[in-house]
Amino acid sequence: MNRASRKGYDGIAVAVPVTVPYVRYSTHGAHWFIGRVLAELVRESGIRKDDIDGLCVSSFTLAPDTAVGLTQHLGLSPRWLDHLPMGGASGVVAVRRAARAIQAGDAEVIACVGGDTNHVESFRQTLGSFSLFARDATYPYGSGGPNAMFAFITSHYMRSYGAQREDFGRICVAQRENALATPHAMFKKPLTLDEYMAARVIAEPIHLFDCVMPCAGAEGVLLMSEARARDLNLSFARLLAATERHNAYREDPIMIRGGWAKDRDDLYAQAGVKPDDIDLVQFYDDYPVIVMMQYEDLGFCEKGEGPAFVRSRTLTREGDLPTNTSGGQLSVGQAGAAGGFIGLVEAVRQLTGQSPGRAVPDAKLGLVSGFGMVTYDRCVCTGALILGRGDSR
Amino acid sequence: MTQQMARPKRKNPVLRTRLPTLPPWGRSRVALGLTAAAAIGRFELQQCADCAAIQYPPREACHVCLSARLQWKPQSGAGKLLSETVLHHSNDLFFRERLPWRLGLVQLDAGPTLMVHLLDCAPAAPARVTVDVRLDRAGQAVLLGCPETETEHMAEDRVLREMTCDPKFRKVLVTDGKTAVGQAIVKALVGAGADIVWAGHAEPWKKLPGLDGITALPQVTLVPLDLTSAKSVSELAGEVAGKVDIVINNAEVHRTYGISARRGADAARAEMDINYFGMLRLAQEFGPALKGRGADGPASAVAWVNLLSIYALSNYPPHGTYSASKAAALSLAQCLRAEMRPAGIRVVNLFPGPIDDEWNQLLPPPKIAPASLAQAIVKALRDGVEDVYPGDVAQEWLARWRENPKVLERELAAGGS
Numbered sequence: 001m002n003r004a005s006r007k008g009y010d011g012i013a014v015a016v017p018v019t020v021p022y023v024r025y026s027t028h029g030a031h032w033f034i035g036r037v038l039a040e041l042v043r044e045s046g047i048r049k050d051d052i053d054g055l056c057v058s059s060f061t062l063a064p065d066t067a068v069g070l071t072q073h074l075g076l077s078p079r080w081l082d083h084l085p086m087g088g089a090s091g092v093v094a095v096r097r098a099a100r101a102i103q104a105g106d107a108e109v110i111a112c113v114g115g116d117t118n119h120v121e122s123f124r125q126t127l128g129s130f131s132l133f134a135r136d137a138t139y140p141y142g143s144g145g146p147n148a149m150f151a152f153i154t155s156h157y158m159r160s161y162g163a164q165r166e167d168f169g170r171i172c173v174a175q176r177e178n179a180l181a182t183p184h185a186m187f188k189k190p191l192t193l194d195e196y197m198a199a200r201v202i203a204e205p206i207h208l209f210d211c212v213m214p215c216a217g218a219e220g221v222l223l224m225s226e227a228r229a230r231d232l233n234l235s236f237a238r239l240l241a242a243t244e245r246h247n248a249y250r251e252d253p254i255m256i257r258g259g260w261a262k263d264r265d266d267l268y269a270q271a272g273v274k275p276d277d278i279d280l281v282q283f284y285d286d287y288p289v290i291v292m293m294q295y296e297d298l299g300f301c302e303k304g305e306g307p308a309f310v311r312s313r314t315l316t317r318e319g320d321l322p323t324n325t326s327g328g329q330l331s332v333g334q335a336g337a338a339g340g341f342i343g344l345v346e347a348v349r350q351l352t353g354q355s356p357g358r359a360v361p362d363a364k365l366g367l368v369s370g371f372g373m374v375t376y377d378r379c380v381c382t383g384a385l386i387l388g389r390g391d392s393r
Numbered sequence: 394m395t396q397q398m399a400r401p402k403r404k405n406p407v408l409r410t411r412l413p414t415l416p417p418w419g420r421s422r423v424a425l426g427l428t429a430a431a432a433i434g435r436f437e438l439q440q441c442a443d444c445a446a447i448q449y450p451p452r453e454a455c456h457v458c459l460s461a462r463l464q465w466k467p468q469s470g471a472g473k474l475l476s477e478t479v480l481h482h483s484n485d486l487f488f489r490e491r492l493p494w495r496l497g498l499v500q501l502d503a504g505p506t507l508m509v510h511l512l513d514c515a516p517a518a519p520a521r522v523t524v525d526v527r528l529d530r531a532g533q534a535v536l537l538g539c540p541e542t543e544t545e546h547m548a549e550d551r552v553l554r555e556m557t558c559d560p561k562f563r564k565v566l567v568t569d570g571k572t573a574v575g576q577a578i579v580k581a582l583v584g585a586g587a588d589i590v591w592a593g594h595a596e597p598w599k600k601l602p603g604l605d606g607i608t609a610l611p612q613v614t615l616v617p618l619d620l621t622s623a624k625s626v627s628e629l630a631g632e633v634a635g636k637v638d639i640v641i642n643n644a645e646v647h648r649t650y651g652i653s654a655r656r657g658a659d660a661a662r663a664e665m666d667i668n669y670f671g672m673l674r675l676a677q678e679f680g681p682a683l684k685g686r687g688a689d690g691p692a693s694a695v696a697w698v699n700l701l702s703i704y705a706l707s708n709y710p711p712h713g714t715y716s717a718s719k720a721a722a723l724s725l726a727q728c729l730r731a732e733m734r735p736a737g738i739r740v741v742n743l744f745p746g747p748i749d750d751e752w753n754q755l756l757p758p759p760k761i762a763p764a765s766l767a768q769a770i771v772k773a774l775r776d777g778v779e780d781v782y783p784g785d786v787a788q789e790w791l792a793r794w795r796e797n798p799k800v801l802e803r804e805l806a807a808g809g810s
Contacts, residue, residue, distance in 0.1 A: 123484070132450075136421050136423075136451060137449070137451075139417050139419075140529065140531075140533060141510060142483050143484050143485030145484065147480070148480060155477065156476040156518075203479065204481070205478075250456075253500040254476060254500070376450060377508070
């Protein structure tokens with residue numbers, strides 16, 4: 001494929017990072033959470049609701065609705081509408097596609113939103129109907145959700161590359177430290193490595209603090225041209241590069257790498273930067289083994305060097321490679337499809353000076369990656385963005 | 394090696410009997426192909442008729458060449474255990490009651506990667522394993538990771554025992570203990586480690602040859618049971634239904650008439666009265682009791698076996714009314730299977746060809762010996778299959794019937810057996 005012909009994402013502003021604070025369980029529907037995000041996007045940006053002429057939504061709990069029903073529910077009349085069933089990759093993919101729509105003139109202001117509710121029963125119900133393959137070939141084997149599959153992947157990775165539980169613990173402990181300053185994080189109690197190691201086992205070798213907690217919440221941003229953002233006097237991050245890839249490396253009998261590796265050269269070339277230039281990363285963190293793989297697959301170290309990498313680097317906000325600076329899903333919670341937006345929203349906050357009291361000093365470049373949909377034995381959707389600091393108010 | 398199973402302790406009558414739970418039951422239509430093969434003890438996956446790629450999970454189109462010509466083909470199951478885990482948490486009641494639970498990820502030599510229930514006696518990853526298939530307690534096919542060669546006491550592996558209906562330590566009712574087939578079944582069950590065998594005896598005053606041989610066994614008790622009498626069935630149920638783990642309904646009447654060879658309906662009615670209505674009476678009394686005990690400890694109620702006939706698939710005119718009664722029984726057995734499923738009770742149907750007994754005296758061999766039939770029942774219970782076609786005749790008729798039922802009908806009409 002001739003990557004050189006791929007057009008850049010010049011002139012696109014990602015602005016107005018919004019989070020509807022997470023709660024463990026909610027009696028509201030997903031429509032409520034997405035409605036709250038849109039209200040906040042309107043309020044923060046100062047635009048009128050009708051100025052939003054594009055909408056991209058990701059949610060697991062909207063059924064029987066999709067983005068379509070949502071337009072009527074919320075009284076929107078977009079001329080560009082997308083519904084992304086991509087879970088943890090939906091934020092990255094939403095930004096990429098919305099950027100193209102704006103570049104092409106198909107829409108001017110696009111709201112990209114991910115959110116879900118969580119009833120006491122929702123998680124169990126989502127598992128059984130997650131995908132055809134899950135229903136036929138994984139759910140009948142213990143109904144553990146993705147835990148069992150990521151236990152396989154983690155165990156295999158540990159055996160292949162000598163990773164220890166402590167190495168994953170470093171990731172989880174650093175993210176918890178980051179979360180302590182995040183107002184909406186569900187977990188605000190410090191976590192020590194000893195506590196991490198002593199946690200109860202869920203699916204060997206995965207223990208309690210390797211798992212995210214399902215909850216309710218929503219996240220969103222607005223995309224528009226840089227010119228429009230300046231008119232509105234909005235702080236924004238610039239979109240420098242974006243990739244998406246689905247079902248990569250299907251020849252691997254067990255997941256050892258993600259689709260990021262396939263497209264990373266393209267990603268960095270498009271942004272004109274190297275991994276060393278990146279000031280902060282927001283990696284998809286359903287399980288810490290996936291965070292470790294992303295250091296490798298996005299070029300921060302070689303394949304198999306992940307364990308040594310996390311031992312040698314400091315991953316907290318003040319460290320030498322700040323990772324998941326809000327605390328990520330591991331410490332803030334996994335609000336369904338909002339998990340695909342949490343890193344995006346946090347990166348935009350950090351790059352626009354909207355994270356008071358917990359800013360990564362002098363952050364100019366951020367990398368956001370997504371990973372979504374364990375339809376069978378791994379997440380199928382991957383993607384990554386590089387964002388640069390744009391104008392600030 | 395598997396720890397040999399200890400005899401289950403006597404049940405504490407004060408405690409509540411656990412209600413049966415099932416593993417997740419939902420499957421797509423295409424995935425039921427795996428179940429259909431597993432129900433007769435075969436491990437089959439889809440293979441592309443155009444590019445030969447093996448597919449899993451089951452699909453509607455080939456993942457390599459997009460062909461729609463996917464055919465279910467037998468698999469050796471040879472593969473490599475890539476990784477494993479032990480679940481200590483589940484959101485599902487069935488597994489929650491059985492934690493910890495071992496699972497594996499296996500790459501078959503044939504290509505695809507499979508999630509499997511891993512037997513306790515299977516080696517630790519990475520290792521060579523053999524994948525096999527079983528029906529789980531919900532009656533749906535699941536894949537198992539097994540040692541490459543069968544280990545000692547493997548049948549007693551905790552995971553296998555959850556899938557199968559092994560008669561060991563179980564209490565069994567055999568509805569007719571007096572016939573050659575019935576006596577062979579009783580002996581085979583005792584040999585397989587059954588705790589108690591109640592052998593039904595419709596006419597206690599008749600002393601049939603061989604009967605003393607089984608009554609001498611300490612595990613065996615003769616009980617009065619006449620399937621033509623609702624009262625008789627009900628009385629026996631009152632005594633033993635709450636203890637029976639496996640019902641083997643082998644009572645049958647077999648006469649050798651078509652339509653015109655005998656005037657009147659008496660013989661046909663006698664056949665129906667046992668072969669069809671007998672099953673109905675038995676199921677109405679014993680079915681609910683079995684369903685209530687689907688999770689009653691390590692030797693819970695597990696199975697119901699029906700002795701049908703290969704003639705249930707297609708009428709064999711010289712035994713025309715008998716064939717019809719067995720076809721009716723097959724249909725009722727399907728109803729019974731559907732009703733027993735929620736309790737995890739497996740309904741096993743046997744479709745033998747002619748049995749070597751007095752009613753098939755005039756049929757030429759091969760005929761299946763009563764002892765072989767009995768062993769087929771024990772094997773079916775141990776393998777946890779649903780449909781068994783024991784013997785060469787049954788296997789051949791089945792193949793012919795599957796290939797083209799109409800052709801078989803014509804062959805049988807022409808007297809071809």
